[in-house]
Amino acid sequence: MTLTALIPTLRRSIPDPLRASSWPAHTKATTTDLTVAGISMLRLAELCGTPCVHTGDAMMPEWRQAPALARDAAVVVVRISAVLQYFDAERVVLIDACLDSVPAVWEETRLIGRASTAKATTAVLLSGESHEVPCTGRHVVPLPADLREGDRLVVPCAGMVTLREVRPQPLRTSPFADGPEATGSEPVWLGSLA
Template sequence: MTLTAILPTLRRSIPDPFRPSVWPEYTQVTTSDVIIAGVSLRRLVELCETPCVHTADALVPGSHIKSALRRDASVVVARVSGVFDSDDGERVVLIDADMASVSAFWDETRLLGRISTAAPNPVVILAGAGSGMPRGRGPAWVPADLAEGDLLAIPCAGMVSLHEIRPHSVDLRRGEPTENA
């Protein structure tokens, strides 16, 4: 348990700790943003809307010495489209990205855009809510006051393309996925 988990009011002045090994290289966290190689994820959302992706080199020990050690890491930024309690007592968060085909580090999910002093609570994130049927599922700890419209940054292994995470709906006449407009 971290100090910011025990005393959430500390988040006003210091960010929650993070595991650098699952984030892209040159990642810096602040109290309300994640900055990767000088690119603010909050600013990225302003330019590209959600869901959006930032891909960079993964943090691999010795990777600056040997190019064969290079790997990719990505961060998906998604907007919360709903928060509710399920029938079995789980807190469920719906996001606007389809995460079924990516390897996400759900436990490293971070709130962007505002500082929350609410205690962290376990939730299940259902991804792909824009398609009508959520397809990705991951456990995370997010602030208890998480609400519709909040932004979440979710680190992922490997290179993730926007096409992979953009929710698709199904054309019921043909049974084929179609790109959401």
């Protein structure tokens, strides 16, 4: 239990602490952002859109602040597309990525873009977008109680993660389809290369 977990209003002046072994080397937290090797994850999401991925060197668990040799760690930035809260049911947070195939460290997920002073409660993270392969993952994560649509979350991952593994891909029937997707400005097969 950290001081910011006990007194959430402190998040305006000090960031939630990071467990260094879960994040890439040279990760620093501020009250509203996270930087990895000097790159702001909030700015990266503004430039690239979400979901986006940043990969760096992993931390050695035995040594503090020393990058691991030949090991990678990644950070995935996602956007909240909806928050569903019912009376006595679990809070469900829909995100714009499919994180089923990535080795995410769920308990280290954090909000960026604003300093929340709400107490952290459990939420169920689900993919809210359509994918070629349906996302079935149901991840229970402690997140601030005041999450809203448009907020961004940062999820650390052990190992290398590629954008193709997390980006939603629209359902496609056939590269030679005669439907409305075949009449777009680009051929259907060209979109599948992205």
